[in-house]
Amino acid sequence: MNESKDFLRTIVEKDLKSGKYKEVITRFPPEPNGFPHIGHAKAICINFGIARDYDGHCNLRMDDTNPTKEDTKYVEALQDAVQWLGFDKGKNTYFTSDYFPRIYDYAVKLIKMGKAYVDSLNEEEIREYRGGVKEAGKRSKYAQRSVEENLDLFEKMKNGEFKDGEHVLRAKIDMSAANMKMRDPLLYRIRHAHHFRTGNDWSVYPMYDFAHCLSDYIEGITHSICTLEFENNRAIYDWVLNTLELKLPRPHQYEFARLGINYTVMSKRKLLELVKAGQVSGWDDPRLPTIAGYKRRGYTPESILNFCDQIGIAKANSMVDVSQLEFCIRDDLNKKVPRVMCVLAPLKVTIENYDGYEEIDASYYPHDVPKEGSRKLPFSHEIYIERDDFMENPPKGYFRLTHKQPVRLKHAYIITCKKVVKDASGNIIELKVEYHPESKSGSDTSGIKVKSAIQWVSSTHAKTVEVRLYDRLFSCEAPEGIEDINLNSLKIIKNALIEPAVIISKPDQRFQFERQGYFYADPVDYTDEKPVFNKIVGLKDSWGKKTKSIRNEAKKVHVTGEIAPMSEAEKVLFDKYTNELALNNEISNILARDKQLSNFYKEALSVFNSPVNIANIVANEVARELKKTSKLKFNTQQIAELVKMIDDEIISNKISKQVFEEMVKYGKNPSVIVEAKGLVQISDPKKILPIIDEIIAKNPDNIAKFKAGNSKLLGFFVGQVLKTTGGKANPKVVNELVAERLENV
Numbered sequence: 001m002n003e004s005k006d007f008l009r010t011i012v013e014k015d016l017k018s019g020k021y022k023e024v025i026t027r028f029p030p031e032p033n034g035f036p037h038i039g040h041a042k043a044i045c046i047n048f049g050i051a052r053d054y055d056g057h058c059n060l061r062m063d064d065t066n067p068t069k070e071d072t073k074y075v076e077a078l079q080d081a082v083q084w085l086g087f088d089k090g091k092n093t094y095f096t097s098d099y100f101p102r103i104y105d106y107a108v109k110l111i112k113m114g115k116a117y118v119d120s121l122n123e124e125e126i127r128e129y130r131g132g133v134k135e136a137g138k139r140s141k142y143a144q145r146s147v148e149e150n151l152d153l154f155e156k157m158k159n160g161e162f163k164d165g166e167h168v169l170r171a172k173i174d175m176s177a178a179n180m181k182m183r184d185p186l187l188y189r190i191r192h193a194h195h196f197r198t199g200n201d202w203s204v205y206p207m208y209d210f211a212h213c214l215s216d217y218i219e220g221i222t223h224s225i226c227t228l229e230f231e232n233n234r235a236i237y238d239w240v241l242n243t244l245e246l247k248l249p250r251p252h253q254y255e256f257a258r259l260g261i262n263y264t265v266m267s268k269r270k271l272l273e274l275v276k277a278g279q280v281s282g283w284d285d286p287r288l289p290t291i292a293g294y295k296r297r298g299y300t301p302e303s304i305l306n307f308c309d310q311i312g313i314a315k316a317n318s319m320v321d322v323s324q325l326e327f328c329i330r331d332d333l334n335k336k337v338p339r340v341m342c343v344l345a346p347l348k349v350t351i352e353n354y355d356g357y358e359e360i361d362a363s364y365y366p367h368d369v370p371k372e373g374s375r376k377l378p379f380s381h382e383i384y385i386e387r388d389d390f391m392e393n394p395p396k397g398y399f400r401l402t403h404k405q406p407v408r409l410k411h412a413y414i415i416t417c418k419k420v421v422k423d424a425s426g427n428i429i430e431l432k433v434e435y436h437p438e439s440k441s442g443s444d445t446s447g448i449k450v451k452s453a454i455q456w457v458s459s460t461h462a463k464t465v466e467v468r469l470y471d472r473l474f475s476c477e478a479p480e481g482i483e484d485i486n487l488n489s490l491k492i493i494k495n496a497l498i499e500p501a502v503i504i505s506k507p508d509q510r511f512q513f514e515r516q517g518y519f520y521a522d523p524v525d526y527t528d529e530k531p532v533f534n535k536i537v538g539l540k541d542s543w544g545k546k547t548k549s550i551r552n553e554a555k556k557v558h559v560t561g562e563i564a565p566m567s568e569a570e571k572v573l574f575d576k577y578t579n580e581l582a583l584n585n586e587i588s589n590i591l592a593r594d595k596q597l598s599n600f601y602k603e604a605l606s607v608f609n610s611p612v613n614i615a616n617i618v619a620n621e622v623a624r625e626l627k628k629t630s631k632l633k634f635n636t637q638q639i640a641e642l643v644k645m646i647d648d649e650i651i652s653n654k655i656s657k658q659v660f661e662e663m664v665k666y667g668k669n670p671s672v673i674v675e676a677k678g679l680v681q682i683s684d685p686k687k688i689l690p691i692i693d694e695i696i697a698k699n700p701d702n703i704a705k706f707k708a709g710n711s712k713l714l715g716f717f718v719g720q721v722l723k724t725t726g727g728k729a730n731p732k733v734v735n736e737l738v739a740e741r742l743e744n745v
Contacts, residue, residue, distance in 0.1 A: 006313040008046065008254060012054055012223060021222040021249055024056030027094075028082070029212065031063045032074035034268035035283040035290040036081045038304070038325070039259040045308040046256065047225055048087035058087070059219055061094035063212065065205050067195040077283065081291040085301050096206075096215050097197050103206050103214050104158065106244055107169060107187055111150045115243055116187060117143045118153040119170045126168075129175075130183050133576040136176035137183045143172060157190055160203035164190050169204075173239060178568070180575040181232050182239070185209055213237040216251040224251045227258040228317060229586050231566070232574065257314040258586065262477045263322050264289045270481045277735075278715030279485055280473070284524075286534050287473040287489050297470060298510055298520025298536035303329040317590060319624075322472070326537050333510060333518045333536070338364035338373060341410060341455040342498040342513040342533075344467060346384035348430040348459070351415065354381045360441075362411040375501035378461035379412055384497050386515075389454040390431060392420065399451035401431075408453040410514060414439035414446060455514045462497040465531040467519070469493065476657050478620045482715075483654040483731050487723045503531060515539065566592065573598055581611035590619040597623055600636055607640035614643050621660055633667030642670040654727040655679045683730040685737055688721065691729075692741050695720045703745055714739060 005013070015021050026047040030040060051058035060082055064070050075093070082089045096103075110116035119142045121129065131137030145153075157167055169188035177183055187210040192203055206214075213236075216224045224237070234253045241250045258266075265271060271288060274280050283290055286297030294304065307328040311320055359376040390401045401407040406416040419432035439446035468490065475486040502511060509521045517539050522532040566574060570592045577588035591598050601618045605611060617639060625632060642659060645651045651659065651674055662673045674680060682688060695717060696703060706713040717738045722729055 008050060008223070008225060008256065008313055009053065011254065012050060015222070016054065023222070024051055024054040025059070025220050025222050026051045026056065026225060027059040027061050027216065027219065027221050029061045029063045029096075029215070030078055031066065031069075032071065032078060033066065033069040034074060034272055035077045035292050037266055037268070037271065037291065038261065038264070038289045038294070039266050040078075040081065041085060041291060041304050042259045042308050042311070043225075043227070044082055044085055044087060045305060046313060048082065048085075048089075050223070050225075052087070056222075057090060059094045059221070060089040061096065061215060061219070063208065063215075064095055064097045064195070064197060065208065065211050067191060067193040067205065070196055072196055077290075077292060084291065084295060085304060094215075094219060095197060096211050097195065099211075099215055099218050100198065100202060100206075102218060103211055104204075106214055106240075107206070107210070108151065108154065109244060110171065110187070111154060111169075112147055113243070114147060114172065116150070116169055116171050117145055118150045118157070118167050119143070119184075120167050123165065126186075130180060130579060131175065132580055133180070133572050137180075139175045139184065140170075143170075143184070154188075154204075157188070157204045158202070160192065162190055164192055166190060171210075171236075171239070178571065178575075179232055179235050180579045181209075182235050185236055209233055209236045210240060213240050213251070213253075217241060217246055221251040222249070224253045226253060226255055228255045229258070229584075229589055231255045231589075232571070257317045259311065260317060260319045261289070261322050261325065262319050263472045263474050263479065265474065265479055265481065273481060274485075277482055277718070278711065278713060279482060279719065286468070286470050296523060297534050298518065299329050300332050300510075303332040306332065316593065317586060329537050330518065330539075333512065335369060336371065337510045337512050337518065339366065339512045339514055340364070340375075340499055340502045341377075341457060342465070342467070342496055342502070342516060342519075343384050343386050343455060343457055343462075344493050344496045344516065345387040346457075346495070346497050347387040347390060347428065349383050349385050349415070349456070350430060350432050351381045351383070351435050352418065352432055353434045356381075360411055375499075377411055377499060377501075378458040380458045380460055382459040383409070383456045384459055384462065385409075385431075385454055385456045387428075390417070390428070392428075400454055406436075406448055406450055408439070408441065408450045409435075409456045410453045411441050412456070413437070413441070414444075414448050414450055455516075457497045457499050459497075461500050463500055463503050463531065465496050465498045465502075465533060466525075467493040467496040467533050467535070468522070469535045476654075478624070480616075480653050482718075483652060483722070483727070484657075485719060485722075487719050498531075503528065510536070512539070577615070581615070583612060583615050587615050587619045590623065591615060594623070596626065600639075603636035604640045604643075607637055608644045610640075610643050610647050613646060614640065617643060617660070621657075625664055633665070634663040638663060638667075638669055645670055645674065649681055649683055649730060650674065651679055652681045652727060652730060654722075655681065658727075679728060681730050682725055682728050683733050685733065688725075688729055688734060688737055689741070691721055691724055692717070692734075692738055695724065696741065696745060703742075706742055707745070714742060717742065 012024055028044055028047045030036060048058040062075055079089065079093060107116060119140045121140050129138045129140060153167060154169055156162060167190065168186050170184045171187055173182050173184055175183050186207050188204045188206055190203060191205045194200055195202065237253050260266065266289065275283055280288055284292035284296045286293055307325050310324065358379050360379050361374055362377045364373040364375065365371045391398055392403065394402050401417055403417055406414050408414050413435040415433040415435050417431055417433050420428055421430035421432065423429050436446045436448060439448055471489045472486055473489045474484045476484050510518060512518050518536040519533040520536050522534050525532040574588050574592040577583040577591060591601055597618055600622060601615060604614050604618065642656060646653060646656050659670050659673050659679065662668060663670060702713050702716060718734050721734045721738065722731065
């Protein structure tokens with residue numbers, strides 16, 4: 001454990017020392033409705049890590065209370081993630097559904113105590129009766145039902161005698177509570193849906209706030225650790241356990257800041273949209289921030305664990321630079337993977353004064369890596385080098401092969417260019433060179449000075465491989481979803497050439513391709529007949545200059561003490577944002593805790609009433625700019641105008657980001673920017689359909705695949721249309737028109 005303990009470990013140690021708990025028992029309770037992502041990795045590290053550090057144990061529990069979205073494949077993905085990260089999930093995986101009978105009995109007990117009632121208001125009426133931040137709520141007339149009537153109705157709900165939404169079970173707490181979460185919260189709702197474990201046994205399912213605390217209690221959890229947006233839910237957690245008078249010791253909830261990474265979407269709902277739209281190949285697509293995606297791309301468990309350790313356990317939500325994650329995998333692989341040579345864009349080179357064959361001894365590791373290992377490199381008179389390692393008219397500072405400048409072949413000899421061979425179109429197809437026999441690496445007596453060494457492979461011995469070059473999936477720092485997809489996030493090279501020593505048979509193998517990056521043998525598609533390698537990360541250490549500051553900052557993040565609770569004023573704002581304005585908990589938390597942002601939001605909202613969209617821009621884009629400067633060039637009026645243009649579908653979400661950047665630089669009104677740059681969104685089918693038809697005509701192979709059943713190609717055609725229009729086409733209209741056209745092709 002670190003000498004500087006985070007606040008959670010400080011609490012755990014205090015509880016153990018005082019005798020409050022004899023053993024530390026934590027839990028990781030995801031909902032099995034999607035594949036776990038990097039944010040879940042942080043939660044896994046915290047919960048399993050604390051249990052491990054204090055000789056306790058952590059339960060992997062599936063919060064399977066919503067049968068309409070859950071699936072066994074998600075359970076398996078969560079189990080795999082925990083094990084892959086190196087944690088012991090124990091012999092059993094726990095399920096909230098295992099406790100459905102006991103949770104139901106606890107609900108019956110609350111009814112008998114007069115602390116819960118069956119309400120027959122509809123969803124809209126329940127929201128209206130809840131009241132506002134400045135006004136108390138009004139209790140439903142159905143709260144006057146007798147205990148006997150409530151018991152009868154609740155049993156009929158369980159037996160499936162009512163329709164979805166016809167009744168709910170609510171706790172009877174306080175309709176005037178300052179914390180609006182306590183205004184008679186829902187405990188059960190009717191769901192006529194097949195559950196992947198319990199089948200059709202149940203027609204009612206407990207709400208998260210009711211099931212979670214009771215599941216914790218049943219399992220003997222001591223420290224129930226969750227993310228910051230559940231801070232206000234802690235009151236319900238405690239109320240349920242206290243009201244039922246469950247024996248001590250009871251679990252206690254603690255909150256930490258969730259993980260946010262730029263250029264990354266962390267919402268399972270949005271990730272599912274990408275999968276369904278065919279924008280990615282599946283939940284394990286190496287571009288996705290899922291654990292399965294990182295695993296398939298070639299990230300190591302050690303790199304993910306190191307990343308989670310570096311970012312620490314923070315008090316407030318913040319955004320982490322994705323470069324820090326890339327630094328962690330690069331730092332891990334640099335110390336342990338072999339260096340080999342691969343040519344991605346081959347250019348033929350004939351060594352005219354060499355007609356023999358030899359095998360050159362070459363180490364897999366540089367001198368500063370404490371590992372041993374070498375291989376034999378076949379060297380012959382015909383080789384291939386990287387196409388951009390030769391230039392006829394090089395710019396200043398170009399140190400590779402030219403007409404006048406020799407270069408060293410890595411591990412081998414120095415060569416000098418003698419002749420350039422071109423085809424009828426003027427394209428270079430071959431170089432004629434000579435080698436210098438006395439220049440062999442390790443015993444060079446030639447006296448020739450060169451400024452760089454380049455990779456190469458022998459033409460008769462090299463193996464053809466497929467290389468997949470992955471880039472960031474999103475093109476902007478704070479992506480919303482499909483409209484922000486980077487259409488160049490994957491480039492496939494079918495005919496790269498690699499030295500023969502790299503062809504492998506064992507799985508889980510990584511290499512550094514000299515001067516190219518780190519690569520991984522794809523665990524799904526790799527075969528001896530068709531080797532496939534995924535690019536994990538490039539060699540360029542864009543985070544390198546920050547390495548020292550990263551480690552210093554990592555130490556600073558581990559702070560001692562409780563998370564600073566919201567003030568009364570902040571709680572009022574948070575409740576208003578979540579209950580009245582329907583903002584999500586994370587956005588509400590950011591705005592409520594930052595006075596400057598909340599004031600900005602209030603002013604912009606007074607100009608144009610679009611609560612959710614204005615909140616998203618203020619909590620993300622505006623907040624980012626305020627970190628850079630205290631004086632903004634744009635104002636609340638302009639932000640409101642920008643959102644109105646989005647809501648009126650004058651511009652798309654993607655174009656709005658471009659407009660916002662112009663506002664940041666020049667302070668111009670968004671309407672002026674849109675008009676000057678011609679950025680008005682295209683929604684007219686008459687303008688979009690010709691573009692769709694042209695793209696369909698250019699892609700007959702993909703049309704054939706789509707007809708053969710590859711529905712994922714819908715996303716390809718939508719993406720091509722958006723790319724052709726520079727992001728100006730209305731994504732919703734494009735999706736509908738493309739789907740219609742493809743069905744009729």
